[in-house]
Amino acid sequence: MQTEAIIRVILEALEELNRQRPAELQIPRTPETVLSGDGGQLDSLGLVNLILLVEEGVADKLGVRISLSDERAMAQEANPFRNANLLAAYIRRLLEEKESV
Amino acid sequence: MREPDYQCLIVSDFNVSNFAGYLDNDPEAPRLACHCGPFGQVVQVLGNRDLDCWHSPPPDCLVVWTQPGRVIHGFSQLMAGGNVALDEILAEVDQFAALLAAAAQQVKSVFVPTWVMPPFERGLGMLDLKMRAGFSVTRMRMNLRLVEALEQVPNLYLLNAERWFQLAGKAAFNPKAWYLGKIAYGNDVYKEAVRDIKAGLRGIAGQARKLILLDLDDTLWGGIVGDIGWENLQLGGHDAAGEAFVDFQQALKALKSRGVLLGIVSKNEESVALAAIDEHPEMVLRRDDFAGWRINWGDKALNVADLVAELNLGLQSVVFIDDNPAERARVREALPEVLVPDWPEEKMLYRKTLQELACFDIPVLSREDLDRTQMYVAERKRKISRHEVGSLEEWLASLEIKVVVEELDESNLPRATQLLNKTNQLNLATRRMTEAELLAWARQPNHSLRVFRVTDKFGDYGLTGLASLTVEATRGRIVDFILSCRVMGRRVEETIFHHMLELAAEQGAREVLVEYLATPKNKPCLTFLESSGLSRREDGTTFFWKTAEPYPRPSQVEIEVQPA
Incomplete structure (x- = not known):
């Protein structure tokens, strides 16, 4: 249930990003779309924008403040920003950790 | 794309x-x-x-x-x-x-x-x-x-x-x-x-909206005036929604003061609705705040189109405000150029919703913009007076029309340029120029350019005419002759010619040529020239006047020449 909500937040963030992008560079709003890394749709600024939008979205919709721009996120073995599914899984882990504290 | x-x-x-x-x-x-x-x-x-x-x-x-x-x-x-x-x-x-x-x-x-x-x-x-x-x-x-x-x-x-x-x-x-x-x-x-x-x-780009057409019941005031009478409308008083309607009207009046016209399109008995506007003590907007209205039981889309045509505006200039979603949908569907904003059910949000509309911005406010409603109100009174007075000549004489002539200067340049570039019908040469170009042209030797302000007993039409002249030796030429359609057919045309031909004579011209340059829209100019008393050359488009004989000044129009 929570994963679905997180994916919704990420897809809404992609929708907002698309409002800033030209027609030929629109990002398909699917959980599998490759966002960063090889073949990814986002450049570094796009990734920053995604991080900020998702952080805001999680705070607004799920009521929890998380950070996706810290070293931990960047040091993950599997790139959490590869696609929405992986990012949602990473966010879910962060939320579970916060709950268990 | x-x-x-x-x-x-x-x-x-x-x-x-x-x-x-x-x-x-x-x-x-x-x-x-x-x-x-x-x-x-x-x-x-x-x-x-x-x-x-x-x-x-x-x-x-x-x-x-x-x-x-x-x-x-x-x-x-x-x-x-x-x-x-x-x-x-x-x-x-x-x-x-x-x-x-x-x-x-x-x-x-x-x-x-x-x-x-x-x-x-x-x-x-x-x-x-x-x-x-x-x-x-x-x-x-x-x-x-x-x-x-x-x-x-x-x-x-x-x-x-x-x-x-x-x-x-x-x-x-x-x-x-x-x-x-x-x-x-x-x-x-x-x-x-x-x-x-x-x-x-x-x-x-001149695409700001210029006219707000308003419904009355539950839009400008609370309640159905035809059912409850104007005395019982929700408007002002110690009442949250009543105060909100007054505030909404004040916001509309503020827009009017910066040149936006207001009009009414309402399904009502006209006499009942106008009585509310005239009599209700808390009405902010009165009859003279409206450029026009259609208050009847007809289709609102037709009424909008009809009123907009009467005010000589385009549908793309119009915002239509109505509390009734069905009426909004009708106007939106029938007249897609009209801006029909979604309107809140909550009356206390009316003023905010109006003020959020980003469609009235204009780059400069001219005197004509500020006086625009007054001009329409005056025109309405003129039309009423037209029905009361017998012949056209008698009516024109009753209007007490006055034409004030000014030389082009920095103060009238913006409006003169606007007139030059926007007037299509009564426009001899349809030249289009920037302010700087127009001023530079007028300042050349042997060039004269005059602008004309027109008033009558009902109000001020503003700067509505422009004419220019060149004189070489004994031959003069009227280069521009432009008149806003607001004052067409009121002997202002002849008054302008009287003044310009007199000016040409003062500068030594014995003959003055007037060459009509046809466009798809300036036929009214040719129609005037044909009836003006000027002689016509064989080419059909050049007219002339010998200045040995003064061009007659219409008796119904007073003329005042401002010193340079």
């Missing part, structure tokens, strides 16, 4: 990619193609027109968006605790303003958001507005200095960015966005900026 209407260069000291993206993608007219100047090089870009960003492609409009602490060095020192004199900071603002003014000469329009600070910046706390060196008071002075330094630059518009930040609320600033991407402001700020810039560009 449609071609852009404007190329827009954005110059900034922060990362404006997000803003440029929103501006590029915004579906509202006009369409922009944005490109950003080199990051953080505001002064260099404004000061060096050889840089690529000025040429690939050349911009039509320019947005210069800066942060006070980055573009004004003295302010950044002040924020860092330095002791900087206010005069030093303001001198820097003057230098920046000079750069902006120079850049404005390269483009059609420039937009400069005012300087803002993040709300979490507390400055000197309770002393921030008290001490000379407070951050807030200094920033306010900087903005004010910018306003004063740039108010004479006609194509440069400072935009109140404070409003965008208030609307965006907490999301306006995110320090993380700055540190991670040099993004100064939140996306909601950029979206508001886009709305204001687009509204400004529409206004500059």
